[in-house]
Amino acid sequence: MIVTIDGVAASGKSSVSSGVARALGIPYVSSGLLYRAATLLGLEAGVDLHDAQALLALLDTHAPRLEPLAEGNRVWAGERELTDALHSSRVDAGVSVVAVLPELRAWVDAQLRTLPEPFVAEGRDMGTNVFPQAGAKFYLTASPRIRAERRARERPEDIPAIEAALIRRDAKDKVQSAPAPDATVIDTGPLTLEGVIGVILEGLGKGS
Numbered sequence: 001m002i003v004t005i006d007g008v009a010a011s012g013k014s015s016v017s018s019g020v021a022r023a024l025g026i027p028y029v030s031s032g033l034l035y036r037a038a039t040l041l042g043l044e045a046g047v048d049l050h051d052a053q054a055l056l057a058l059l060d061t062h063a064p065r066l067e068p069l070a071e072g073n074r075v076w077a078g079e080r081e082l083t084d085a086l087h088s089s090r091v092d093a094g095v096s097v098v099a100v101l102p103e104l105r106a107w108v109d110a111q112l113r114t115l116p117e118p119f120v121a122e123g124r125d126m127g128t129n130v131f132p133q134a135g136a137k138f139y140l141t142a143s144p145r146i147r148a149e150r151r152a153r154e155r156p157e158d159i160p161a162i163e164a165a166l167i168r169r170d171a172k173d174k175v176q177s178a179p180a181p182d183a184t185v186i187d188t189g190p191l192t193l194e195g196v197i198g199v200i201l202e203g204l205g206k207g208s
């Protein structure tokens with residue numbers, strides 16, 4: 001079984017996916033971390049983030065891989081753990097440039113498609129492009145202000161700056177971020193994290 005949880009930036013995808021996956025006793029997979037890893041490696045090497053061939057060469061050398069732990073996904077490049085470096089504002093600002101490159105999308109999709117079921121997959125296009133056959137699909141939204149308030153707890157910038165950056169990133173990610181026609185859309189604005197997890201478990205027939 002595959003459950004997909006897509007949505008806009010900072011809508012709660014990874015926290016909700018982790019909670020749902022733990023309740024189901026299965027792993028979750030955070031596809032955005034692979035786009036973030038490619039971006040980080042590109043920034044560190046000083047390559048142009050529009051240059052797909054240069055990025056693919058770096059990915060060939062460093063071979064970043066996702067470890068889909070239920071308590072929080074990790075990313076490794078050989079012995080080096082990249083996870084903590086993937087959520088900087090610098091990576092936030094560059095990742096959408098990398099994510100529009102078809103070659104980079106193919107690299108991420110190929111990694112995800114080798115994973116053994118069952119799992120919860122979160123990102124932008126899990127329910128549309130990567131796992132259209134998924135048994136259950138959800139799509140998370142919330143207003144930019146609410147998302148910025150939540151993310152402000154994890155970033156040094158103030159709420160208006162974070163809100164503006166989220167709106168910019170949503171616009172750049174728009175092509176791959178359309179909800180699947182068969183996804184249940186959840187406005188997480190009025191809900192707690194536990195509330196969103198509860199709605200999804202209910203939708204899966206696993207509610208308490």
Ligand SMILES: Nc1ncnc2c1ncn2[C@@H]1O[C@H](COP(=O)(O)OP(=O)(O)O)[C@@H](O)[C@H]1O
Pocket residue numbers: 007008009010011012013014015016150151153154188189191192193194196
């Ligand atoms: N429904 C919610 N209510 C309150 N805070 C939430 C909710 N959903 C997520 N959060 C918090 O918002 C922040 C962003 O969530 P995260 O899971 O990282 O989103 P995404 O993976 O979509 O970027 C986290 O600090 C998370 O704990």
Ligand SMILES: Nc1ccn([C@@H]2O[C@H](COP(=O)(O)OP(=O)(O)O)[C@@H](O)[C@H]2O)c(=O)n1
Pocket residue numbers: 008009010011013014031032033035036095096097099122123124125126169173176
């Ligand atoms: N399935 C996916 C997942 C992420 N992405 C890209 O990767 C970036 C980071 O995704 P993320 O899910 O880690 O970001 P947040 O929503 O957590 O801020 C997004 O802004 C998209 O550019 C994508 O294009 N497709």
